[in-house]
Amino acid sequence: MQIIENSxxxxxxxxxxxxxxxxxxxxxxxxxxxxxxxxxxxxxIDNKFYAPGEKVLTVVPDGIAHYLEHKLFEQxxxxxxxxxxxxIGVDANAYTTNDHTAYLYECTDNFDEALxxxxxxxxxxxxxDENVEKERGxxxxxxxxxxxxxxWALYMNAMKCLYKDNEINIDIAGTKETIAxxxxxxxxxIYDSFYRPENMIIVLSGDFxxxxxFDKIKSKxxxxxNPNETKRLYNKESEEIVQEFxxxxxxxxxxxxxxxxxxxNLKGDKVKKDIAIDILGCILFGKSSKLYEKxxxxxxxxxxxxxxxxxxxxxxxxxxxxxxNDVKSTVxxxxxxxxxxxxxxxxxxxxxxxxxxVYGDLVKDYNEVSNIATGIVADYFxxxxxxxxxxxxxxxxxxxxxxxxxxxxxxxxxxxxxIKPNEKENEE
Amino acid sequence: xxxxxxxxxxxxxxxxxxxxxxxxxxxxxxxxxxLKRETVTLNALIPFMLRRGTKKLPNQGLIxxxxxxxxxxxxxxxxxxxxxxxxxxxxxxSISSExxxxxxxxxxxxxxxxxxxxxxxxxxDELLNEQFLTLEKENLKRVINRKIDDKDSYxxxxxxxxxxxDEKFGLYKYGYEEDVDKITIKDISGYYNWLIQNSKIDIxxxxxxxxxxxxxxxxKNNNIKKLRPRIENYILxxxxxxxxxxxxxxxxxxxxxxxxxxxxxxxxxxxxxxxNLQVVALVYNAILGDGANSMMFQNVREKASLAYSAxxxxxxxxxxxxxxxxxxxxxYEKAIKIIKEQLENIKKGEFSDEDIQNAKTYxxxxxxNVAEEQDTEVIYYIGQEIxxxxxxxxxxxxxxxxxxxxxxxELANSIQLNTIYFLKN
Numbered sequence: 067m068q069i070i071e072n073s074x075x076x077x078x079x080x081x082x083x084x085x086x087x088x089x090x091x092x093x094x095x096x097x098x099x100x101x102x103x104x105x106x107x108x109x110x111i112d113n114k115f116y117a118p119g120e121k122v123l124t125v126v127p128d129g130i131a132h133y134l135e136h137k138l139f140e141q142x143x144x145x146x147x148x149x150x151x152x153x154i155g156v157d158a159n160a161y162t163t164n165d166h167t168a169y170l171y172e173c174t175d176n177f178d179e180a181l182x183x184x185x186x187x188x189x190x191x192x193x194x195d196e197n198v199e200k201e202r203g204x205x206x207x208x209x210x211x212x213x214x215x216x217x218w219a220l221y222m223n224a225m226k227c228l229y230k231d232n233e234i235n236i237d238i239a240g241t242k243e244t245i246a247x248x249x250x251x252x253x254x255x256i257y258d259s260f261y262r263p264e265n266m267i268i269v270l271s272g273d274f275x276x277x278x279x280f281d282k283i284k285s286k287x288x289x290x291x292n293p294n295e296t297k298r299l300y301n302k303e304s305e306e307i308v309q310e311f312x313x314x315x316x317x318x319x320x321x322x323x324x325x326x327x328x329x330x331n332l333k334g335d336k337v338k339k340d341i342a343i344d345i346l347g348c349i350l351f352g353k354s355s356k357l358y359e360k361x362x363x364x365x366x367x368x369x370x371x372x373x374x375x376x377x378x379x380x381x382x383x384x385x386x387x388x389x390x391n392d393v394k395s396t397v398x399x400x401x402x403x404x405x406x407x408x409x410x411x412x413x414x415x416x417x418x419x420x421x422x423x424v425y426g427d428l429v430k431d432y433n434e435v436s437n438i439a440t441g442i443v444a445d446y447f448x449x450x451x452x453x454x455x456x457x458x459x460x461x462x463x464x465x466x467x468x469x470x471x472x473x474x475x476x477x478x479x480x481x482x483x484x485i486k487p488n489e490k491e492n493e494e
Numbered sequence: 495x496x497x498x499x500x501x502x503x504x505x506x507x508x509x510x511x512x513x514x515x516x517x518x519x520x521x522x523x524x525x526x527x528x529l530k531r532e533t534v535t536l537n538a539l540i541p542f543m544l545r546r547g548t549k550k551l552p553n554q555g556l557i558x559x560x561x562x563x564x565x566x567x568x569x570x571x572x573x574x575x576x577x578x579x580x581x582x583x584x585x586x587x588s589i590s591s592e593x594x595x596x597x598x599x600x601x602x603x604x605x606x607x608x609x610x611x612x613x614x615x616x617x618x619d620e621l622l623n624e625q626f627l628t629l630e631k632e633n634l635k636r637v638i639n640r641k642i643d644d645k646d647s648y649x650x651x652x653x654x655x656x657x658x659x660d661e662k663f664g665l666y667k668y669g670y671e672e673d674v675d676k677i678t679i680k681d682i683s684g685y686y687n688w689l690i691q692n693s694k695i696d697i698x699x700x701x702x703x704x705x706x707x708x709x710x711x712x713x714k715n716n717n718i719k720k721l722r723p724r725i726e727n728y729i730l731x732x733x734x735x736x737x738x739x740x741x742x743x744x745x746x747x748x749x750x751x752x753x754x755x756x757x758x759x760x761x762x763x764x765x766x767x768x769x770n771l772q773v774v775a776l777v778y779n780a781i782l783g784d785g786a787n788s789m790m791f792q793n794v795r796e797k798a799s800l801a802y803s804a805x806x807x808x809x810x811x812x813x814x815x816x817x818x819x820x821x822x823x824x825x826y827e828k829a830i831k832i833i834k835e836q837l838e839n840i841k842k843g844e845f846s847d848e849d850i851q852n853a854k855t856y857x858x859x860x861x862x863n864v865a866e867e868q869d870t871e872v873i874y875y876i877g878q879e880i881x882x883x884x885x886x887x888x889x890x891x892x893x894x895x896x897x898x899x900x901x902x903x904e905l906a907n908s909i910q911l912n913t914i915y916f917l918k919n
Contacts, residue, residue: 175862211802317751319639
């Protein structure tokens with residue numbers, strides 16, 4: 067067992083790798099809560115692969131990872147594990163992202179009773195034509211629910227502008243048409259190809275004694291290592307963006323804007339970059355910045371723009387999001403500020419202040435067991451250890467942040483996605 | 495219990511929740527005042543005006559520089575309906591001094607700022623700064639208009655206002671656009687000065703705090719000294735302000751908007767004065783539509799595949815339950831038929847002991863979580879404070895355990911469907 071300690075946040079992370087290749091990590095916390103998440107490195111972007119031992123490429127319908135997430139709860143005896151876990155008194159759930167699928171529960175009592183059910187359902191899929199069919203209507207409604215979320219359309223449109231062929235363009239839940247093609251055979255095939263111990267991690271956070279928890283889980287693992295690999299295939303993506311601008315009308319009261327910058331450098335210090343980008347957001351248009359004050363006083367924005375570096379093994383981009391009643395001039399002013407800062411360099415006081423803010427945000431992430439555990443999972447599939455953020459933090463210099471600004475915030479790699487109110491609404 | 499309360503002055507209380515479970519301190523100042531058509535918009539404008547600057551830090555930039563220096567302390571304000579009251583919330587969350595790089599006393603600095611923002615804004619002859627007014631009125635209008643952006647909560651708000659009209663609980667918490675235009679600097683300043691001297695004020699502080707020190711600090715604080723003792727002017731949340739009427743015809747409303755999915759909301763009235771009413775209703779609601787084992791989830795979603803989201807929520811201050819689901823527009827009749835069947839089934843007692851046990855287990859485990867989440871715990875105590883109840887989580891859990899099937903059936907038979915609201919295209 068490996069133990070990593072972080073003196074800044076006073077936490078320890080216990081790491082163990084089982085013989086079958088499964089990784090398990092535990093971050094004990096003083097709380098009555100217990101949180102467990104079991105995740106596989108398989109998400110919406112994984113749509114082409116050579117199944118273990120096969121030479122023919124398998125291409126699966128969009129949305130299948132998410133469909134499987136819904137169906138894994140079904141049991142052979144006709145019961146549904148979500149119902150059972152709920153009746154034990156634990157809060158069970160699951161989610162699918164672009165690069166992983168996760169199953170979880172959280173509780174204050176009955177962790178052990180629930181663990182049996184949990185370990186059993188994740189390792190034993192049971193799909194029938196009937197139970198697969200039943201889910202289609204439910205997932206269609208989930209897709210339609212997202213269709214009514216302006217921010218989801220804003221994001222997907224930005225991805226279409228940034229990427230031509232990258233699988234990030236695939237909607238996580240798929241579409242009504244693609245999910246119509248999902249069958250029990252296809253679900254079993256992806257389960258067998260990706261729900262494999264070496265492709266998975268279990269993370270626990272909360273009221274745990276690491277040794278005991280490791281042993282308990284180990285005794286319930288039935289999954290075997292598979293000598294044959296699953297080989298994934300991703301499309302080659304051009305370094306260029308597809309289009310600079312996209313807008314869509316929806317029934318909203320005010321335009322929302324997402325500015326994206328494509329980052330083609332997928333190797334290297336992602337953690338440092340991530341921290342530097344948060345610092346830059348604070349300096350450029352954070353609430354204490356001159357630009358924020360100017361845009362606010364002009365009535366152009368009324369909340370702070372958010373900034374986020376989103377990355378995985380196959381893509382990376384910066385996203386800046388805000389609401390404005392004057393899209394063009396606000397986008398222009400932000401772009402201008404970015405380019406000015408490249409010339410003038412960063413003021414030292416601004417840098418120090420932004421750094422303190424970002425540090426505080428990193429510490430706050432360690433309050434809630436759910437944030438901690440799901441954060442560790444997401445980082446793990448990006449080949450990052452979550453504590454690296456604290457290790458790297460002290461090494462971030464003003465010069466490094468300026469370098470990130472010059473290299474990543476490049477006009478030729480910039481896209482703008484807008485959701486604006488329907489024309490007819492404006493006439494009213 | 496880890497919570498202590500003391501009176502700073504009549505009508506002004508400080509509540510300390512001492513806990514070492516978090517890396518953060520949370521300070522939350524609440525002003526409680528009755529919901530009224532005449533003042534609902536003024537209330538909503540106040541946080542917009544106050545966050546612009548204090549005498550010490552006269553603009554937003556300076557306030558935010560100070561917050562950023564405090565390791566990104568976050569200041570936020572908001573407004574919520576709680577029964578027939580409006581609560582104005584001002585809060586600051588920051589990392590605890592223990593995790594600061596130079597062990598500064600972050601909590602005191604933040605409390606100073608919080609109290610300055612609420613009680614010491616830039617004022618001239620009792621007038622708030624007029625320069626901020628035009629812009630903040632525009633900002634409030636934007637927030638009011640934003641209610642259409644989230645279609646789910648819009649549908650719920652529409653159903654509530656159909657049931658209550660433009661009075662009290664039917665009011666929109668951010669107020670009304672037509673009222674915003676009329677507000678002058680005199681109006682808002684006069685109202686602000688009245689509000690802080692006449693309302694119930696509660697300060698909640700949660701974290702690994704030294705209670706004695708914080709108490710001393712608050713007693714010595716000049717802003718607190720300036721406040722007068724007051725007779726709290728608010729509506730106790732356990733007093734029901736209107737008696738519910740028997741509905742002859744269900745009010746069926748549909749509205750068109752550019753949506754891809756229909757949003758269905760069904761508003762129910764509870765017409766009962768049985769003992770332990772609120773706790774029985776909580777169990778009823780869990781059986782009906784709260785959680786994966788509920789009738790809504792099992793029948794509307796799992797069996798009929800009509801919805802992804804299918805649930806119900808209980809508003810205890812108003813004795814209403816709101817059933818909510820997102821469905822394909824053509825399935826309107828079908829969904830209503832299935833939901834009505836569920837309501838009938840509970841009335842007839844057609845649910846098992848297991849159903850009632852599942853509901854209790856579900857509620858109890860959510861209650862146990864309350865003390866493990868900093869903001870949830872503060873919100874729980876705010877609710878208790880405004881309803882003048884002092885029930886610990888343990889007592890609450892015991893009460894839930896005593897609910898019987900007969901009580902649930904009795905309650906079910908007092909429930910009437912009042913309004914069906916449907917947002918479609």
